[in-house]
Amino acid sequence: MALLEVSNLTINLQTHRGRAQAVRDVSFTLERGATLGLIGESGCGKSLTALALLGLLPEHAQVDGSIQLDGQELLGLSERRLCALRGNRMAMVFQEPMSALNPVHGIGRQVAEPLRLHLGMSRAQARARATELLERVGIAQAAQRLDDYPHQFSGGQRQRIMIAMALACGPDLLVADEPTTALDVTVQQRILDLLQELVAEHSMALVLISHDLGVIAQNVEQLLVMYGGTVVESGMTEAVFARRAHPYTRGLFAARPQLQAAPAAGHLPTIAGAVPELVDLPAGCPFAGRCPHTRDDCYVQPPPARTLHQPSMPAPASLAFWRQPHVARCLYEQVLTQGAKA
Amino acid sequence: MSRQTDTRVRVPDYPTRAFSRTKPLGLGQRARQHRSFVLGALLTALLIAAALLSFVWTPGSAYEMDMDAALQASSSRHWLGTDAFGRDLASQILVGARASIAVGLIAVSIGLALGVLLGLIAAARRGWVEEIIMRLADFTFAFPALLSAIMLTAVYGPGMVNAIIAIGIFNIPTFARITRASANAVWSRDYVMAARACGQSRTAITLRHVLPNIASVLVVQATIQFALAILAEAALSYLGLGTQPPEPSWGRMLSEAQTLMFQAPLLAVWPGVAIALSVLGLNLLGDGLRDLLDPRLTRER
Numbered sequence: 228m229a230l231l232e233v234s235n236l237t238i239n240l241q242t243h244r245g246r247a248q249a250v251r252d253v254s255f256t257l258e259r260g261a262t263l264g265l266i267g268e269s270g271c272g273k274s275l276t277a278l279a280l281l282g283l284l285p286e287h288a289q290v291d292g293s294i295q296l297d298g299q300e301l302l303g304l305s306e307r308r309l310c311a312l313r314g315n316r317m318a319m320v321f322q323e324p325m326s327a328l329n330p331v332h333g334i335g336r337q338v339a340e341p342l343r344l345h346l347g348m349s350r351a352q353a354r355a356r357a358t359e360l361l362e363r364v365g366i367a368q369a370a371q372r373l374d375d376y377p378h379q380f381s382g383g384q385r386q387r388i389m390i391a392m393a394l395a396c397g398p399d400l401l402v403a404d405e406p407t408t409a410l411d412v413t414v415q416q417r418i419l420d421l422l423q424e425l426v427a428e429h430s431m432a433l434v435l436i437s438h439d440l441g442v443i444a445q446n447v448e449q450l451l452v453m454y455g456g457t458v459v460e461s462g463m464t465e466a467v468f469a470r471r472a473h474p475y476t477r478g479l480f481a482a483r484p485q486l487q488a489a490p491a492a493g494h495l496p497t498i499a500g501a502v503p504e505l506v507d508l509p510a511g512c513p514f515a516g517r518c519p520h521t522r523d524d525c526y527v528q529p530p531p532a533r534t535l536h537q538p539s540m541p542a543p544a545s546l547a548f549w550r551q552p553h554v555a556r557c558l559y560e561q562v563l564t565q566g567a568k569a
Numbered sequence: 570m571s572r573q574t575d576t577r578v579r580v581p582d583y584p585t586r587a588f589s590r591t592k593p594l595g596l597g598q599r600a601r602q603h604r605s606f607v608l609g610a611l612l613t614a615l616l617i618a619a620a621l622l623s624f625v626w627t628p629g630s631a632y633e634m635d636m637d638a639a640l641q642a643s644s645s646r647h648w649l650g651t652d653a654f655g656r657d658l659a660s661q662i663l664v665g666a667r668a669s670i671a672v673g674l675i676a677v678s679i680g681l682a683l684g685v686l687l688g689l690i691a692a693a694r695r696g697w698v699e700e701i702i703m704r705l706a707d708f709t710f711a712f713p714a715l716l717s718a719i720m721l722t723a724v725y726g727p728g729m730v731n732a733i734i735a736i737g738i739f740n741i742p743t744f745a746r747i748t749r750a751s752a753n754a755v756w757s758r759d760y761v762m763a764a765r766a767c768g769q770s771r772t773a774i775t776l777r778h779v780l781p782n783i784a785s786v787l788v789v790q791a792t793i794q795f796a797l798a799i800l801a802e803a804a805l806s807y808l809g810l811g812t813q814p815p816e817p818s819w820g821r822m823l824s825e826a827q828t829l830m831f832q833a834p835l836l837a838v839w840p841g842v843a844i845a846l847s848v849l850g851l852n853l854l855g856d857g858l859r860d861l862l863d864p865r866l867t868r869e870r
Binding site: 281283286306307309310311312313314315318319321323326327328329330331333341344345389392393395524 | 695696718758759760762763764765766767769770771773777778781782
């Protein structure tokens with residue numbers, strides 16, 4: 228059984244302009260020790276998907292579908308039961324390390340919090356364990372700095388502290404929502420390396436959310452490309468990167484700044500148009516209108532999921548993630564196959 | 570006579586503190602540099618000292634009447650003179666500070682305890698719980714302390730206890746509102762989300778994250794409510810609804826002096842000054858505390 232099974236996850240938000248379908252019909256499975264990337268522009272539903280995994284959605288959100296952690300259904304679970312799972316079996320690292328630590332408490336206390344809560348450690352035990360954890364994530368002289376306040380640390384250090392806090396109880400699932408977006412480029416890689424090491428060390432499953440193709444390429448095996456709340460393309464990272472079947476994926480890749488090949492026009496290619504408001508999404512394909520291949524049908528008919536590649540080799544159970552098929556959603560198969568030729 | 574010339578290098582007198590300071594000043598140092606805070610703290614200390622002193626010593630008697638010594642001007646025997654019954658005014662003012670402090674302390678405690686609790690619950694639960702609590706607060710807010718005191722007096726008779734309860738009830742919605750507003754701001758912070766992602770319950774987050782982060786706002790509000798409570802007590806006593814005779818109270822001293830406004834105007838001035846200084850002191854203290862505890866709220870000076 229997979230560690231995490233998400234099927235047909237749909238999230239509706241009540242906004243002042245009416246009901247918005249922020250996430251539509253998202254499904255994926257994640258094995259223990261596997262890594263999955265969610266990529267897409269802001270507002271595409273990737274962060275909401277992540278919050279839904281931990282049951283942290285705003286109260287007015289309506290969630291349908293199913294999220295199973297180790298066979299246990301999480302949707303509809305009581306707040307009490309969810310609290311017992313959060314920080315213990317599943318944990319999350321946030322985008323803004325500058326504001327994700329409470330300014331009025333020392334960091335030692337904050338890292339020790341989940342240990343005392345879930346593992347019932349005494350104050351002294353939790354403190355000792357917090358020191359080890361902080362040392363493990365690379366805070367120098369952790370023992371002396373336990374009582375320091377968040378403002379005495381740099382952004383990168385704070386993100387390390389957040390990681391220590393998230394990993395305190397050895398969760399099975401770690402959700403990292405843009406963990407490096409707020410950091411300097413030089414620090415980014417080190418934080419990502421640390422995450423990779425820790426994920427491998429504890430054989431955790433990792434859900435990494437990013438809008439950065441480079442970050443995704445180097446850190447996850449499996450990939451979901453999201454647009455307008457739907458998964459437009461999914462598969463193994465190499466497969467998706469090599470083929471770029473969906474026009475949106477192609478657009479994302481084309482819009483990457485590249486050092487070696489400066490575009491002739493001197494301008495970075497962009498995807499025409501703007502992300503539609505979730506309230507105004509067309510009934511059909513969310514990308515309709517911005518897509519160069521748009522036809523009238525696109526606005527009306529929901530695009531079917533088309534399997535582009537089904538791995539034929541049966542992989543051993545421990546490598547089950549290798550069996551992930553490459554899927555993209557489009558009304559017209561020839562649009563997806565164009566990408567293969569290009 | 571030969572004058573010795575000073576050969577030392579003169580240091581220019583412009584402020585260099587901003588450049589030379591390596592470590593930010595501690596709270597105590599900043600407090601000492603904050604003029605209005607120091608003044609407020611002094612006046613408040615004076616108020617408390619007066620009340621405490623009255624338990625062990627007063628220059629004369631605040632209770633004993635002496636008709637022969639009625640309406641005297643200030644003298645070495647009666648520092649601030651005497652009232653229409655010959656009671657020593659200075660002593661009455663010292664003893665009257667007790668009533669003001671007692672009312673302020675208890676009424677603010679009632680408001681703080683219940684109001685903060687309700688505000689925290691409203692912020693943590695949201696939804697209909699928040700609606701009900703806040704609408705109840707609005708409802709209570711519609712009755713000023715004076716009105717509830719008059720109602721309580723009508724039912725239970727006049728007295729200091731009823732005045733305290735009335736002012737306390739009036740304080741509850743004030744604290745509930747300010748607590749809910751600040752707590753809601755804290756609830757939307759990333760670190761609360763991080764704490765939730767670590768599995769902390771609403772109660773734990775309220776106690777460990779919300780309360781410490783709004784404490785400074787509450788401390789500041791408490792000093793301001795304390796000043797308002799002193800004013801309210803004086804007003805109620807002035808109307809005869811607060812402290813009852815023979816217990817001295819600044820408000821009642823004012824009302825008694827009112828009839829003698831033209832014979833002995835100073836009778837009204839002294840308790841008036843006492844009230845004004847106490848309220849001013851507490852307000853300055855509150856403003857100073859706000860600047861010191863939360864520098865982001867500091868107004869440009």
